[in-house]
Amino acid sequence: MGSSEFAPTIPSAKVSGLFIYPIKSCRGISLSHVPLTPAVLKAPGMQPLKICLSKQHEVTDAVTVWEWTGSALDEGAEASRWFSDYLGKPCQLVRFNTASEVRQVDPDYVGSKHHTYFSDGYRFLLLSKESLDALNELLKEPMLINRFRPNILVEGCDPYSEDLWTEIKISSFSFLGVKLCSRCKVPTINQETGIAGSEPSETLMKTRSGKVIRPNAKNKNKVYFGQNMVWNRMESSVKGSGNIIKVGDPVYVLGKVSSAAEAAA
Template identity: 70%
Template sequence: MESAIPAPKVSRLFIYPIKSCRGISVSHAPLTPTGLRWDRQWVVVNSQGRACTQRVDPKLALVEVQLPPEALVEHYQPTNNSYMVLKAPGMESLKICLSKQHEVTEAITVWEWTGSAWDEGIEASRWFSDFLGKPCQLVRFNAASEVRQVDPDYVGGQHRTYFSDGYPFLLLSQESLDALNELLKEPIPINRFRPNILVEGCDPYSEDLWTEIKISGFSFQGVKLCSRCKVPTINQETGIAGSEPTETLMKTRSGKVIRPDAKNKNKVYFGQNMVWNWMDSSAEENAKMIQVGDSVYVLRKVSSAVEAAA
């Protein structure tokens, strides 16, 4: 009798407290409807209030973000002595209090969304302005009065996010990265793709097909394939862009290749955007936490990338 195929497992977890700045690899993280706790709660904006990202400001990749170790304990509440610490080449460290709420600033824009946010103050503004060489502010999502829904064309319900590009979770498999690296002259690390959940123990690009999975008893819905911008071409250690992996992905992972009868033939896809079905009753029965080593059970999937939403 053949033994059952082992389920894939979570191999790494990442949070990105400030949009487009360096991520933090963690062993566990609390779940929230807007993503892993602390993920993309902050964004740097320019003088017009528009989000600064690595697409235009690749130096953001060099901004290191540190959180207190206890910040990932479930039900953690920051105090006046709880700080996020930022470091960058040529800059003094900057401390951002996790509990203090500054004045509200209006007309903050991330892609299609515009709303209010908490201004993190003049010191943070000067720090990022000096580092990027242009007027900037650091702002935090105003969760007290703002809600940013995900695209209703792809997923219904009350799913929402903070300052991510569009969805609260991005999942990738190690096998997909390995398959890509076999085609590249110089292998690249996973940080080029900035996932939240990295899994291993499946076939390359299996995640393309997953429409519902369960991790630690929690149900996640695969919403749409993740179309990639120029950020994966930026070396996250140097902030310098090249031509890869986009050049290779255009030959192997473009819409023309994996979805020939669909629109967006010139986009490249790598990873699956997901939402947590936090309104499920099962979500109330467990500690709301996932961790490295958790099994990933595939409950529903489509038969090919042609059938996947994108």
């Protein structure tokens, strides 16, 4: 992993958007700063569903995300009915059971000390506006950032600069850029209508596949867009009210590799 001896004094970018996804695969929420307070869920034609974060829960077994299977906390019959009625098939809303379960981030990339919950694989996904703009120039119909579901959107850098970033400081937080984000079919789904198409996968396969940007590495048929990150707690200086990231915060790159071909993926 590339690294520099001294911290830069000039930021490489700034935070231009912050997004959280309280429920896997549901609509993201745009924030001016984090963290978030208890959730209220909304959907067209439905009364809002309020989720109490302090109630007692029943435990549900055999919940699976990718390679992980474990128990989760059932959010109750009202939440199940709400999702079942809206989606037209039996559903259950569950929360990660932090009291008894651990889901590790892939130790091949970050060792065994980093954990996540029901996210795809990593706690944080960073993407630059410039990368989105560069992709949109190639698409017949430009796409909104919500197709790609980042947590942190930055701007002020060159397109795809984030491919190279291995150590990033934002506010009092230090992050490790650990793996280029290989994209599944979710970006092909219109976030407003739920209808899937062929883009941006077709264009990304031509411009951002492993074969194109990492020709000497494995996974040549995957497409990459964004940088997966973990919070480097040992290097973070969070004190008092310093545990907040805000839109407008400068982004400092403390370490990077020289090309996407050298990045982990």
